[in-house]
Amino acid sequence: MNDKWTAEDVPDQQGRVAVVTGANTGIGFEAAKVLAARGASVVLAVRDTDKGKRAANRITAATPGADVTVQHLDLTSLDSVRAAAGELRTRLPxxxxxxxxxxxxxxxxxxxxxxxxxxxxxxxxxxxxxxxLLLDRMLTVEGSRVVTVSSMAHRIQASIDLDDLQWERRPYSRVGAYGQSKLANLEFTYQLQRRMAGKASTIAVAAHPGIASTELIRNSAFVVRTLIKAFNPLISQPADRGALPTLRAATDPGVRGGEYYGPRGFQELKGYPVRVRSSEQSHDPTMQRRLWTASEELTGVTFPI
Incomplete structure (x- = not known):
């Protein structure tokens, strides 16, 4: 496997349709920008459509003629998620x-x-x-992929507390809650792959950016923000480099379902994207199934697999 993979290695994306959530800034924007430059029709699914339109304009300025559209999506509202999915299903066969x-x-x-x-x-x-809500638009599409962005922080939370998913009984930890959500991303990916394996053309893959210079750290503790700023060249990388694991997971022909991609450097903080390992807990099939069932019950969404 190529251990110095870059955006130049993204194959031609002509004829492919990509939906990227949170694509108005950071990792999502950089991934969308590369996909559009390679010929994909890219949908920026964003909460703030004005910012989304400005992001689309930046992409088309860099790649004249790029096919980029904006879709409103607020992930904090299931009504918005359902509305966005309905509109995307109407627009995208x-x-x-x-x-x-x-x-x-x-x-x-x-x-x-x-x-x-x-x-x-x-x-x-x-x-x-x-x-x-969108999976049936993918299942018969050869080479289709669901790529979910996790984080090194999935190791912070050793397990998911299914009896207190909403942190109503425990003292709230913003770091612990973030770690739980990123562990959930991985357990979801692995369980989705289990359910699709041998039954669909689609695969599920995960990625993480290491430490990338994006707006996401704005809610970090002051000391964390200070350390990242002070040691930025040593421990982090620009957003376009942080997007490479996502792009590799999404486009490299050698990727297989259930794999996880991140930077190959020290502690996976930065570097070229390679296949990496996630925590033992993330691979627990019993926990994956239990989280899946809880997620179906909470969202009211079941999958066509």
């Missing part, structure tokens, strides 16, 4: 790539419009519902 990228990080305690803990609701449950 097929979807080749669904990149579940949008997220929040280390936010103060809060809830989504449906009463879910904010980080779990946004990072996992919103994407779970969106994927379930």
């Amino acid at each position: 097929r979807i080749d790539l669904l990149i579940n990228n949008a997220g929040v990080m280390y936010t103060p305690k809060g809830t989504t419009r449906d009463g879910f803990e904010l980080q779990l609701g946004t990072n996992h449950l919103g994407h779970f519902a969106l994927t379930g």
Whole structure:
């Protein structure tokens, strides 16, 4: 496997349709920009459509003639997720790539419009519902992929507390809640792959960016922001480099379902994208099934597999 993979290695994407959540900034924007430059029809699924339109304009300025459109999507609202999925299903007879990228990080305690803990609701449950509602547009599309962006932080939370998913009984930890949501991203990916294996053309893959210089760290503790700023060249990388694991998971012909991609450098902080390992807990099939069942019950979304 190529251990110095870059955006130049993204194959031609002509004729492919990609939906990228949270694509107005950061990792999502950089991934969408490369996919559009390679010829994909890219949908920027974003909460703020004005920012989405400005992002689309930046992409078309860099690649004149690029096919980029904007779709409103607020992952903190299941009504919005259902509305967005309905509009996308009307517009798109097929979807080749669904990149579940949008997220929040280390936010103060809060809830989504449906009463879910904010980080779990946004990072996992919103994407779970969106994927379930769009999957039938992918299952028969050869080479289609669901790519979900996780984080090294999935190791912070050793397990998912299914008896207190919403952090209603425990003292709230913004770091722990973020770690739980990122562990959920991986367990969702692996269980989705188990359910599709041998039954569909679609595969499920995960990725993480290492530490990338994006807006996502704005809710981090002051000391964390200070350290990242002070040691930025040593421990982090620009957003376009942080997007490479996502792009490789989405486009490299050698990728297989159930794999996980991240930077190959020290502690996976930065570097070229390679296949990496996630925590032992993330591979527990019993926990994956239990989380899946809980997610179906909470969102009211079941999958066509």
